[in-house]
Amino acid sequence: MAQNFGKGHHLHLIDGSAFIFRAYHALPPLTRKSDGLPVGAVSGFVNMLQRYIEGNTGDDAATHVAVIFDKGSHTFRNDMYDQYKANREAMPEDLRPQIPLTRDATRAFNIACEEIEGFEADDIIATLAHQARDAGGRVTILSSDKDLMQLVGGGVEMLDPMKNKRIDKDGVFEKFGVGPERVVDVQALAGDSVDNVPGAPGIGIKTAALLINEFHSLEELLDRADEITQPKRRQTLIDNRAQIELSKKLVQLDCDMDLPFDLDSLEIRDPDPEPLMAFLADMEFRTVTKRIADKLGVTAPVIEAAPAPDAPQPEEVAFDADAYECVSDAAALQVWIDRIRERGYVAVDTETTSLSEMKAELVGVSLCVEPGQACYIPLIHKAGKADDLFGTDDLEEGQMDLDECLSLLKPVLEDASIIKIGQNMKYDAKIFARLGITVAPIDDTMLMSYAMHAGTHNHGMDILSERYLGHTPIPIKPLLGAGKSAITFDRVPVVDAVKYAAEDADITLRLWQLFKPQLHTKKVTTVYETLERPLVPVLAQMEMHGVKVDRDTLSRMSNAFSQKMAGLEAELYELAGHEFNVQAPAQVGKILFEEMGLEGGKKTKTGQWSTPADALEDLATEHDFPARILDYRQLAKLKSTYTDALQEHINPETGRVHTSYSIAGANTGRLASTDPNLQNIPVRSEEGRRIREAFVAEEGKVLVALDYSQIELRILAHIAGIDALKQAFKDGQDIHAMTASEMFDVPLDEMTPEIRRKAKAINFGVIYGISGFGLARNLRIPRGEAQGFIDRYFERFPGIRDYMDDTVAFAKDHGYVQTLFGRKINTPEINAKGPHAGFAKRAAINAPIQGTAADVIRRAMIRMPAAIEGMPAKMLLQVHDELIFEVEQGAEDKLIAAAKDVMENASVPAVKLDVTLAVDAGTGANWAEAH
DNA sequence: ACGCTCACG
DNA sequence: GACGTACGTGAGCGTA
Numbered sequence: 003m004a005q006n007f008g009k010g011h012h013l014h015l016i017d018g019s020a021f022i023f024r025a026y027h028a029l030p031p032l033t034r035k036s037d038g039l040p041v042g043a044v045s046g047f048v049n050m051l052q053r054y055i056e057g058n059t060g061d062d063a064a065t066h067v068a069v070i071f072d073k074g075s076h077t078f079r080n081d082m083y084d085q086y087k088a089n090r091e092a093m094p095e096d097l098r099p100q101i102p103l104t105r106d107a108t109r110a111f112n113i114a115c116e117e118i119e120g121f122e123a124d125d126i127i128a129t130l131a132h133q134a135r136d137a138g139g140r141v142t143i144l145s146s147d148k149d150l151m152q153l154v155g156g157g158v159e160m161l162d163p164m165k166n167k168r169i170d171k172d173g174v175f176e177k178f179g180v181g182p183e184r185v186v187d188v189q190a191l192a193g194d195s196v197d198n199v200p201g202a203p204g205i206g207i208k209t210a211a212l213l214i215n216e217f218h219s220l221e222e223l224l225d226r227a228d229e230i231t232q233p234k235r236r237q238t239l240i241d242n243r244a245q246i247e248l249s250k251k252l253v254q255l256d257c258d259m260d261l262p263f264d265l266d267s268l269e270i271r272d273p274d275p276e277p278l279m280a281f282l283a284d285m286e287f288r289t290v291t292k293r294i295a296d297k298l299g300v301t302a303p304v305i306e307a308a309p310a311p312d313a314p315q316p317e318e319v320a321f322d323a324d325a326y327e328c329v330s331d332a333a334a335l336q337v338w339i340d341r342i343r344e345r346g347y348v349a350v351d352t353e354t355t356s357l358s359e360m361k362a363e364l365v366g367v368s369l370c371v372e373p374g375q376a377c378y379i380p381l382i383h384k385a386g387k388a389d390d391l392f393g394t395d396d397l398e399e400g401q402m403d404l405d406e407c408l409s410l411l412k413p414v415l416e417d418a419s420i421i422k423i424g425q426n427m428k429y430d431a432k433i434f435a436r437l438g439i440t441v442a443p444i445d446d447t448m449l450m451s452y453a454m455h456a457g458t459h460n461h462g463m464d465i466l467s468e469r470y471l472g473h474t475p476i477p478i479k480p481l482l483g484a485g486k487s488a489i490t491f492d493r494v495p496v497v498d499a500v501k502y503a504a505e506d507a508d509i510t511l512r513l514w515q516l517f518k519p520q521l522h523t524k525k526v527t528t529v530y531e532t533l534e535r536p537l538v539p540v541l542a543q544m545e546m547h548g549v550k551v552d553r554d555t556l557s558r559m560s561n562a563f564s565q566k567m568a569g570l571e572a573e574l575y576e577l578a579g580h581e582f583n584v585q586a587p588a589q590v591g592k593i594l595f596e597e598m599g600l601e602g603g604k605k606t607k608t609g610q611w612s613t614p615a616d617a618l619e620d621l622a623t624e625h626d627f628p629a630r631i632l633d634y635r636q637l638a639k640l641k642s643t644y645t646d647a648l649q650e651h652i653n654p655e656t657g658r659v660h661t662s663y664s665i666a667g668a669n670t671g672r673l674a675s676t677d678p679n680l681q682n683i684p685v686r687s688e689e690g691r692r693i694r695e696a697f698v699a700e701e702g703k704v705l706v707a708l709d710y711s712q713i714e715l716r717i718l719a720h721i722a723g724i725d726a727l728k729q730a731f732k733d734g735q736d737i738h739a740m741t742a743s744e745m746f747d748v749p750l751d752e753m754t755p756e757i758r759r760k761a762k763a764i765n766f767g768v769i770y771g772i773s774g775f776g777l778a779r780n781l782r783i784p785r786g787e788a789q790g791f792i793d794r795y796f797e798r799f800p801g802i803r804d805y806m807d808d809t810v811a812f813a814k815d816h817g818y819v820q821t822l823f824g825r826k827i828n829t830p831e832i833n834a835k836g837p838h839a840g841f842a843k844r845a846a847i848n849a850p851i852q853g854t855a856a857d858v859i860r861r862a863m864i865r866m867p868a869a870i871e872g873m874p875a876k877m878l879l880q881v882h883d884e885l886i887f888e889v890e891q892g893a894e895d896k897l898i899a900a901a902k903d904v905m906e907n908a909s910v911p912a913v914k915l916d917v918t919l920a921v922d923a924g925t926g927a928n929w930a931e932a933h
Numbered sequence: 934a935c936g937c938t939c940a941c942g
Numbered sequence: 943g944a945c946g947t948a949c950g951t952g953a954g955c956g957t958a
Contacts, residue, residue: 192944206944586956587937606937610957614938639939642954668950672942679952682941690940714942714949767948776948840947848949852942856950882942882950 007066007265009138014064015127017145018071018115020163021050022104026097029469034286036306040096041285044103045472048282048290050163051111054144055273056297064142066134066268069108070126073117079252086252088198103285110281114268121259124149128255131158133265142168148177149197152185152255176609179211187220190250195835199252202242205235220250275300289473292320319374321473326504327377328496330400335379335410341371342414347421349376349511350441352430353503355490358677359432360546360653360660364404365492366499367411370507373515378500378507379407384492398496408437415441423447425463425510428538428665432546442539447510449534450517452666453526457818457828461666467509470516475509476502529825532912533857534665536864540877541663541673543867548658549680549878549888555696556645563641570634577627584634587613594621594628640684644693651678663880670849671825671856672882681881685933697929699888704925706875706894707932708901709884711920712737713855714769720916721822721850722805726798731917738762744798745791764795768802769851771844806847813846821853822913823861858919859883862908869904873897886929898923 007013025046032042051069058064079086093101108115116126124147131141131153139157143150146162151174154160160169167173174182178189191210193201205213213230217223224243230236239246275298282291283303295302329335342348349370354362365383370376385398414420415434424430427446434441451461459465467475481494481502491499521527575581578597582589591611595603600621606612615632622629651659659678667674675681683697684690699705715737719727730740739753742761748754760781767777774789781788796803813819813829820826827849831842859880866877866885875889875897885905889897905921926932 204944208944583956585954588956608936610937612937635938639954643940643952647953667952670950672950674951676952679941682939682952684940686941770949771947773947775946780948836945840945844948845950852950855942884942 005137005264005266007134007137007139011065011134011137011139012063013130013134013139013141013265013268014058014067015130015141015143015145016054016067016069017123017127017143017147017150018069018104018108019123020145020147021047021069022097022101025050026094026100031096032472036286040100041103041287043097043100044107044285045287045290047104048107048285048287049472051107051113052290052294054163055111058270062142065270066139066265067270068114068116068130068268070123070130071105071115071117072123073119073121077120077122078256079122082251083248085198085200090196090198106281110273110278112271112273112278114263116263118259118261121256125256125259126261128153128257129259129261130265130268132257133261134158137265139265149189149194149253149255151177152182152189152253153257154182176607178207180214184214184219186250186254187214187223189253190220190246193249194253197252199249200242200245201249202238202246204238209235220246273298279303287472288318288320289471292322293474321505321508322374323476323501323505325374326500326508328400328500329377329379330402332402332406332410334377335402335407338369338371338377339410339414342369342420343417345371346419347371347423347445347514348414349423349507349514350415350430351424351503351506351510352433353378353491353499354433355492358660359429359436359662360548360656362433363492364433364437365490366503367407368503368507370504370511373512374508376504376508376511378503380496380499381407382492383494383496383499386493400496408439412439415439418443421445423510423514425466425506425513428542428545431538432542435542435546444535444538445514445518446535446538447513447517448666449538450514450521450530453530453534453825454517454520454524455828456666456671456826457669458830463506463509463513466513471509471512473509476505478502524826526824526826529823532864533671533823533825533860537665537860540863540867541665544877544879545660545662547876547878547888548653548656548660549886550657550698550700551648551652551659552696552698553649553652555698556649556693559692559696560641560645560649563637563645567634567637567641570630570637574627574630574634577630584631585638587611590631598625598627600625636687636689640690640693644684644690645696648678648693648696661879668856669827670853671821671827671860672852673856673880675880680879683929691930694930694933695928699927703888703890704894704927705878705929705932706887706889706897706901707884707924707929708887708898708905708921709881710855710859710905711922713858713883713919714851715765716915716917716919717822717851717854717858718769718802718805721854722799722801723916724799724801728917731920738765741765741795745794760791764791767792768795769848771806771847773840773844809847809850810843813842819846819849821850821857822909823854823857825853825857827853855883858908859885859905861912862905865904865908866901869900870897873900886932894925898925 022043026043029042029046031040032045033039034041105115118126127143127150131143134141135157141158143153143160144163145160150160154169154174155171162169171181174185178185180188188207188210191202191205191213192207193199213223214220217226224239227236227239230239279295279300282294283305286305288305291305292302329338351368352364353366354364356362364381366378366380368376368378380401381404383398383401385396415422416439421443422441423445426448427444431441448461451466464475467473481498482488521530571584574584578593582593588610590613591603594600595611604612618628618632622632648659653660661675661680662677663673663675665673684693716731719731726744730737738761739750739758742748742753742757743750745761746757748757763777763780772792774785774792777792778785778788809819813832817830818826818828829842829846831838832846834842863880873896874893875887877885877887879886887897887901902921902923906919909915924932
């Protein structure tokens with residue numbers, strides 16, 4: 003039979019099961035309205051197929067494609083080994099009925115869908131890949147399954163759809179340490195716990211690769227096993243020969259199956275709209291049906307609305323960008339304002355010329371009062387085209403006058419009886435504040451999501467919309483472009499802006515309707531209302547105020563650094579004997595470990611030499627070169643990240659630096675500071691600390707810094723109930739010295755700095771979920787000794803061990819951990835197997851401690867404006883356990899008394915701690931002095 | 934865009 | 943000696 007498939011053709015093989023499981027885990031458990039059939043995974047699967055089809059263009063586009071599925075649970079491998087895949091978890095109940103639907107979905111898209119009883123999908127993929135390769139075509143396998151890596155090579159590649167990463171021969175080598183043709187040999191030795199392939203006990207991928215590379219093949223290795231030098235390894239291979247040979251058969255894919263179809267039958271076909279629409283309508287997917295209908299240029303079928311539920315469901319109204327209204331005069335806006343007053347709430351979104359609120363100009367405002375009913379009010383869109391070099395700055399016709407719009411909106415935005423809903427409302431509130439409007443009261447969908455979902459995903463609008471509304475928002479990129487040719491939003495034509503901007507308000511309103519009741523069922527309403535939402539106006543004020551930074555001080559330091567760096571550079575070239583890029587770790591590593599021949603060099607996972615500071619420090623005791631590299635790096639860091647970059651952030655209008663705090667950035671409840679990050683200004687080194695001298699108080703004022711002393715250890719003492727620690731804090735003792743005394747049986751008056759240093763490291767280690775390895779590395783002591791310290795610590799403070807065990811157990815039970823104030827931090831990875839496991843455990847142990855400390859300072863910040871009202875003082879910055887104020891000279895004592903009181907009592911009345919919270923204060927003309 | 938390195942609590 | 947490890951962040955640089 004003549005076959006057409008050959009050179010120039012490109013076959014895509016999609017691992018269907020992988021798609022299904024990803025779809026299942028990525029989406030909430032959606033059900034079909036009419037009968038409650040679970041369809042979440044089908045919906046995700048359909049979306050992934052649609053996205054795949056849309057993305058299949060360009061040079062890599064497939065000419066042939068098939069989705070390959072497993073069929074039946076019993077395969078020829080079970081006949082060889084009855085334990086094969088025996089420890090697989092059963093398929094979730096609500097996924098099982100969706101499996102056949104994914105086949106239907108594939109066929110509905112007119113994509114070939116293949117499965118064969120008694121074989122795994124991997125075998126079909128292997129056979130097809132070989133056939134296509136032999137015919138001279140290209141093959142891409144869309145999967146991240148390492149079992150398929152044996153197929154790579156000769157025109158066959160893999161594509162990890164999750165990371166969008168192509169895996170070629172080099173990629174396989176990275177994973178297995180051998181080429182694709184020896185992958186099965188390595189797998190046979192290493193075994194696989196997921197598939198329950200036994201392999202050789204005690205041998206993993208690393209050792210297996212070593213052996214195979216030495217003996218060239220598994221067969222030769224087994225025949226010559228007696229030549230292996232390590233006695234234990236030799237015996238293992240001799241004893242387990244049969245098991246290893248069986249393992250190889252289990253992992254070896256069958257690439258020579260008799261297939262009842264040929265490659266030509268997989269040629270790409272356009273979807274047939276009729277059956278596709280019928281399938282989607284049957285699944286009752288409203289949004290995706292409409293989107294695909296638009297793509298295909300057909301009318302979407304009408305999907306019957308579900309029988310009336312108690313509350314209007316957000317997803318009942320399809321998104322329709324053409325339905326949004328462009329408001330261009332006062333009369334039209336008044337209609338919207340009447341509707342807002344009628345309802346008592348409105349979703350608001352602003353469009354501006356910049357992401358930086360202190361520079362951004364308001365370009366337009368969107369409003370939404372009901373799902374699907376949104377408008378956009380364009381204000382200053384320019385008429386000139388973006389690519390028109392002589393583009394005029396004349397305004398486009400049909401826009402509202404800015405002042406007129408604001409004067410109409412102001413009473414609504416400030417009306418105490420109308421809730422203004424936003425996604426990241428701090429941004430919009432600052433834009434309005436600069437225009438004289440104080441937006442209140444507010445709700446914020448980003449913060450609602452953070453209160454419910456911290457730890458599971460981020461809280462940007464795109465991700466929330468996709469996850470919880472099943473709708474992909476219109477992307478901004480095509481409107482603005484990217485890179486150098488990017489334009490600002492005021493250059494976007496009004497017709498396009500309306501669709502994009504109004505949709506954002508629409509999405510925000512729908513998310514609000516969905517999230518609001520969920521806050522109650524997830525029991526985080528109090529967290530949202532007392533720890534998240536009230537922080538918005540407080541942070542907005544701090545950010546707008548900014549901190550004064552002295553440009554001359556920074557500029558002088560930059561120059562001094564430049565000179566020193568030039569000197570060091572010359573010295574380094576001399577030492578190396580040639581010029582090189584001092585800032586490129588790969589080149590530094592090459593000089594150290596190849597040219598100079600130093601020992602102990604490690605490589606990173608990308609195969610480059612690794613040159614972190616601690617490794618260089620060890621080498622610096624013997625050699626000048628690494629010492630000078632360290633000197634250079636410190637200066638380069640200080641100059642580029644601080645003395646140079648900070649100058650760029652001085653706002654020309656205010657002369658101050660305005661950071662932005664993200665409330666929902668860190669999973670634990672901590673804030674994060676960006677643009678610039680003012681939470682990592684140097685302090686630990688003398689040279690770096692001087693940068694804080696550039697953070698100054700205004701003429702006639704001083705800076706005041708107030709910081710919690712040992713707050714995390716105090717919280718640990720409370721949560722874990724460690725009486726000795728509590729007592730020490732009560733007595734105002736040196737906590738690390740006390741720990742050292744307990745552990746090493748040294749009386750306090752005989753304490754040495756060295757012993758205290760060890761105890762301090764252990765105290766911190768405990769907060770981070772201590773491990774012998776980590777402590778050993780930190781203290782640079784042997785691992786056994788470190789483990790000994792930890793054992794001793796747990797012996798003296800048994801409550802700590804209990805806290806750790808209980809916390810991990812709680813996380814495994816509930817999928818989250820909690821702070822003392824009820825903040826939930828989700829721990830989706832806690833039941834993971836493998837290297838992920840330890841990571842998740844330590845994060846779970848740390849989160850309640852770090853998170854409670856974060857809650858405490860949040861409460862203090864929220865109460866601060868009222869406590870210092872009337873004082874000539876402003877709160878400027880937060881650095882996790884520290885607050886920085888600017889206050890008129892003479893008023894500092896009064897401020898310190900008031901602010902300290904708020905901070906020390908921040909936990910009450912919600913939580914009464916067994917330990918007191920102590921706050922240290924400092925003042926000065928600049929931050930270095932105040933700290 | 935991503936990995937490495939390093940600044941902070 | 944199977945694997946990789948202290949917790950939480952953001953920014954600048956080099957390399958692809």
